Amino acid sequence: MAELPSDKPDSTTSGAVRTADGAGSGQVTRAGVLAAALSIVDRDGVDRLSMRRLAEAVGRDPMVIYRHVPNKAAVLDGIAEIVFAELKVDPTDPDWSGQLRAVARAFRELSLTHPRVVPLLVTRPLATPLGQRPQAVVRPVEDILALLTRAGFSGADALHIYRALFGFLYGHVLNELQELxxxxxxxxxxxxxxxxxxxxxxxxxxxxxxxxxxxxxxxxELERGLDLLLAGLAATLPHPGGDGQVAPVN
Structure with missing residues (x-):
């Protein structure tokens, strides 16, 4: 089980600079507000995040925060957005299974870096229709579909592989982080x-x-699961070349 970060006092974030009397100075941006929110959740968990506490971390009046994020739900969506933005997929990689392994490993590392954010990564995107989700959240989906269709899979099979992969990853990281x-x-x-x-x-x-x-x-456990998942997908999906053979997998 991964060890969660220990509790620490609030520190200054990149969104604003605290003056000697505690007031904020400098420009407040959405990116800075979300960075402060991520810091709070990383340190103390989602339950300890509030708009007032976020305003204190940024060093401004809460009304300033509401100019950039309308409510707490938007903050939670934004946290998932900036973490998903760190997940990179190379849609041009000729080794589709090797790239999926790299994505899976990267997702696990992100989860271990931000263990208290993992529930948001799993649930927040599902609370929003696909077309209304932030582009950083949708980008890995698009790039994985491009990777697989470039390899020769049909769009429907590519979507099936994506869903199977991330269904496995979500379950894996939740199990790894929460097993007591x-x-x-x-x-x-x-x-x-x-x-x-x-x-x-x-x-x-x-x-x-x-x-x-x-x-x-x-x-x-991740590698063993990927062995089973990718081998099973390769054994049941048509070969990308369309010759009826199964797809190769490393």
Missing amino acids: IERPDETDDVLRLGLHRLPIGEFPQLRALAPVLASYDGAA
Whole structure:
């Protein structure tokens, strides 16, 4: 399980500069406001973000903040937007499966960098119709579709691959970040995971897998999942060349 950032006092952000009496100076921009919001969420979580606290972090009156983001929902959407903007896809890569692996690894790294933002990455885009989402959120979708159609997949199959990949990624990072260990100092894996609470006769498989569950490796688990996912897609989708063979995968 990844370790979440520790709580720290608010610090000055790039959106404005605090003066000696606490008031803000300099130009306040939407980018600066969202950077301050991301900093708060990274440090303290979504529940601790409020428009008043955001205004304090930027060093301005809350009404100044509302000129750039109309409400908290817009702030949450903006946080997801600036994190998704860090996810890059090369639609010209001739190795489609290798590029998807690179995207998956990059998404996991972003999630580990911003663990408290992950719920927003998974849920906020779905709260907005596709055509109304920020371009930074839609860009990875477009680029992955371009990558796959350039490789020869049909548009429908490319969309299927995208959905399968990100459905897997969302589940993986949520599992990696939220899996809890009941007794971290316990050496017995069954006790460490709290599996002793489950009746032996009803949950023999979980108890038998206690050593595997206790030695969870997020990076290795991601690679194994990608092996299964990409191989399965390649085995069931038509070859991009249209000759009826399955698509190659690395």
